[in-house]
Amino acid sequence: YQGGWQNFWQEAKVDSPAFVNAMDVHPHWHGNLAWAVGVAGNRLAAFKSINKGRSWNIIFFPNEIRFTGLSLAIHPLHPDSVYVGLSGSVIMTPDSGKSWKSTGLAPGLVIFKAIAVDPFVPENIYAGGIGERNSFAFYHSRDAGKTWTSVLPPEGQPLAGVTDIQVMVEDLNAQPPRSLVFLATAGTGVWLYRPQLTTDVKGDERIPVQFxxxxxxxxxxxxxxxxxxxxxxxxxxxxxxxxxxxxxxxxxxxxxxxxxxxxxxxxxxxxxxxxxxxxxxxxxxxxxxxxxxxxxxxxxx
CATH class of the missing domain: 2.60.40.1930 (Macroglobulin (MG2) domain)
Incomplete structure (x- = not known):
């Protein structure tokens, strides 16, 4: 369509020239709150809007963060908490960008292209990326990013690196609600991961019959x-x-x-x-x- 494109598109302007790699919109504020990550001018930065993208606040990363943000997810219950995937690690801010800290997930040569938070059980966070030679890299946290577990691909399936993660609720009536996690890969299609309701159990693994x-x-x-x-x-x-x-x-x-x-x-x-x-x-x-x-x-x- 050659004419009248301005009727369909409107630029959400940032005051500084921006290179944006990823963004997320907070669903519980009906789209008022949005975050993005990338580069502003020649500095690594995040961008925050609280008015449906009409204006954006630039939040520069501290000097110790040396890699640009490649993926981003807003916590569904705590909108001040934002998770950002970098090359080699996942970081987060608990206070809308005033401070940034490592989540402890820093496996080295992994480019974290995707982060997703389960909207109904937000303690579950998923991070995925591309390892050496386009290898599969996928991690699951059950405690809002405090600790992480590496999830291996299906046996006999050499999956490629992860480029996107989407979480869909399978059963909202279950306690807690059960989710399905879809992973897009760089060359081996889309795969489905169904998280298991397991705990870090040592020794006796029988199901308890009482509190x-x-x-x-x-x-x-x-x-x-x-x-x-x-x-x-x-x-x-x-x-x-x-x-x-x-x-x-x-x-x-x-x-x-x-x-x-x-x-x-x-x-x-x-x-x-x-x-x-x-x-x-x-x-x-x-x-x-x-x-x-x-x-x-x-x-x-």
Whole structure:
């Protein structure tokens, strides 16, 4: 169509000349919030719009980030949190670009071309890219990017590198909702990955038949102790440390978890790895739905 193209297209202008590699729109703000990544002038940058793209704020990356953003995903529940794929690593901002940090996913020679967040179980994040010689690289995080697991291709299928990831809900009535993950590859077509509801279980792998919170070990402890618990049903789980006055000291777990056995370490520090706590008796509480279990433990400095 040669005439009147301006009736169909409108430039979403950025004040500085921009080279954009990827973008995402936050669905829960009805398209008002959008992010993009690329280069502004000759500097690595992200771009943010809060008015449907009518204007954009340029957010320059700190100097220690040496590679341009290639993929991007906005957290569906926390729009200040944005994940960006680079060459060699995945980074994120928890505060709308004021600060950036590594997610811990830094496998080296992988160009991360795709990131996706499960819209209904946003603890599930997927990152994919192209490894050496167009090799397959795909990673799954079940804890919002704190830890990652490398997902291997199907046995006997030498898949090419990942160029795009899309998440589709398979069963919205399941608890948690089940999703399908589609992966586009650079030469071997589109593949479907169905995440398994598994946990990092060591030892006995039988399905628990009741909720159970084990006594921590060692107890007394210094400097670190382990807390284990079992879930007979999936649900939103919170594992919290309190002092004897009932004041919250640290939240160790606050997420949706499937049936399984879990193991968590605590190093005797406050929130976000803050100051070390004094010797004394502390209470750890497991809460899922209407079920609450509490036990005491002793910290000795």
């Amino acid at each position: 159970h919170l084990h006594q921590n070990y060692p107890n007394p402890f210094n400097p670190e102790t382990t807390i284990e618990y079992e879930l007979a049903e999936p649900g939103r789980v919170r594992l919290t440390i309190y002092n004897l006055l009932g004041q919250r000291i640290r939240t160790l777990v606050d997420e949706w978890q499937p049936v399984g056995r879990y193991r968590v370490q605590w190093n005797g520090s406050g929130e976000r790895g803050g100051r070390s706590l004094a010797s004394g008796v502390y209470v750890y509480e497991l809460r899922i739905g209407d079920t609450v279990i509490r036990k005491k433990m002793i910290l000795l400095r």
